[in-house]
Amino acid sequence: MRGIYLDNAATSYPKPESVCDAVDHFNRYLGGNPGRGAHRATLQAGNIILEARESLAALFNIEDANYIAFMSNVTEALNTALKGLLQPGDHVITSDMEHNAMARPLYVLSRQGIEWTQIHASMKNGLDPEDVRRAIKPNTKLITLLHASNLTGAIMPITAIGKIAREHDITFMVDSAQSAGVLPIDVIAQNIDVLAFTGHKGLLGLQGTGGLYVKPGLFIRRLKEGGTGSFSEHLTHPDFMPDHLEAGTPNTPGIIGLLAGVNFVRAAGVDKIREHEIRLCERLLQGLREIPGVIVYGPADSKDRTAVIAFNISGRDCGDVSFNLDHRYGIICRAGLHCAPLAHTCIGTFETGACRLSPGFFNNEEDIDRTIKAIYTLAKE
Numbered sequence: 001m002r003g004i005y006l007d008n009a010a011t012s013y014p015k016p017e018s019v020c021d022a023v024d025h026f027n028r029y030l031g032g033n034p035g036r037g038a039h040r041a042t043l044q045a046g047n048i049i050l051e052a053r054e055s056l057a058a059l060f061n062i063e064d065a066n067y068i069a070f071m072s073n074v075t076e077a078l079n080t081a082l083k084g085l086l087q088p089g090d091h092v093i094t095s096d097m098e099h100n101a102m103a104r105p106l107y108v109l110s111r112q113g114i115e116w117t118q119i120h121a122s123m124k125n126g127l128d129p130e131d132v133r134r135a136i137k138p139n140t141k142l143i144t145l146l147h148a149s150n151l152t153g154a155i156m157p158i159t160a161i162g163k164i165a166r167e168h169d170i171t172f173m174v175d176s177a178q179s180a181g182v183l184p185i186d187v188i189a190q191n192i193d194v195l196a197f198t199g200h201k202g203l204l205g206l207q208g209t210g211g212l213y214v215k216p217g218l219f220i221r222r223l224k225e226g227g228t229g230s231f232s233e234h235l236t237h238p239d240f241m242p243d244h245l246e247a248g249t250p251n252t253p254g255i256i257g258l259l260a261g262v263n264f265v266r267a268a269g270v271d272k273i274r275e276h277e278i279r280l281c282e283r284l285l286q287g288l289r290e291i292p293g294v295i296v297y298g299p300a301d302s303k304d305r306t307a308v309i310a311f312n313i314s315g316r317d318c319g320d321v322s323f324n325l326d327h328r329y330g331i332i333c334r335a336g337l338h339c340a341p342l343a344h345t346c347i348g349t350f351e352t353g354a355c356r357l358s359p360g361f362f363n364n365e366e367d368i369d370r371t372i373k374a375i376y377t378l379a380k381e
């Protein structure tokens with residue numbers, strides 16, 4: 001792909017060479033279906049899957065890597081957790097910035113007798129953890145929210161909310177789609193009982209990968225049964241992790257790519273990645289704010305946000321802006337509602353949508369300057 005890729009919030013690009021090499025190497029020279037039989041190929045594949053669990057566990061400070069189940073993306077992980085944890089009569093608390101991967105399953109559940117409270121995350125001051133505390137009821141079973149918004153980049157105060165959840169003995173789940181690999185996550189220090197992740201964004205792996213960490217002792221009803229390669233003599237599906245939440249042949253080439261992506265992130269260091277993204281984000285924010293007619297949404301301080309910036313040029317359709325950036329300047333960004341109608345309602349752009357710029361680890365200052373210049377030209381027209 002030529003041009004300046006600024007849609008890392010949708011999926012990261014390019015991938016590290018080590019990710020491409022790992023996938024290629026597996027497909028050409030290794031093969032094997034992990035856990036199926038005892039020949040060399042299956043054992044090699046099984047070891048790589050185990051290594052991937054361990055690398056993710058190290059990144060998120062998870063004590064036992066077996067409590068991470070691989071799934072096809074964070075959407076499957078959130079569906080599994082929400083539908084496997086909640087029952088009619090339960091109350092669940094989220095923010096009003098959630099992606100449809102959280103909101104749509106909750107909407108279905110809310111039609112089946114689950115009570116759903118959305119806490120307002122103000123654009124100016126963010127989400128107040130005390131509002132979450134005040135929303136807790138005797139039947140509150142789960143507090144669940146995204147770590148960072150895929151629309152404005154706003155970072156949610158998950159450490160404070162995790163503490164509140166622990167004080168009230170309520171299960172706490174985090175959607176790390178926009179934060180894994182770019183913000184530090186520590187399931188122990190942040191009291192995260194369930195962590196849903198996707199492999200193809202900040203973790204720099206392939207699309208079609210992701211998973212769910214579930215704290216030992218917490219039971220989530222599984223959504224599917226099938227082959228696991230373990231206890232095949234029984235018709236009942238195993239109830240130990242990770243087999244409990246995994247069924248069928250995994251996306252082994254994808255998980256190998258994810259392992260390489262997570263290893264890349266760990267070697268580079270989440271703090272270094274974050275520093276780089278803050279630098280680019282500050283430059284972009286500053287440049288956009290100086291352009292007459294450009295409206296920038298989200299937290300003013302780049303420390304309060306990830307490198308995800310939503311903006312509009314007043315009087316101009318966001319789809320048209322994105323089209324022009326792509327076709328005239330080779331700048332790739334996304335326009336529309338970003339699968340986040342709640343968040344657009346929250347910031348007042350439900351009717352118009354917005355353009356979203358999301359630089360990543362492989363962008364540089366020159367990319368940002370060229371983008372600012374292009375938007376300046378479009379805003380002047």
Ligand SMILES: Cc1ncc(COP(=O)(O)O)c(C=O)c1O
Nearest residue numbers: 073074075099101146150177198
């Ligand atoms: C906050 C958030 N949650 C969930 C998702 C869904 O991710 P996936 O499509 O990988 O399941 C996204 C993707 O943009 C996201 O940004």
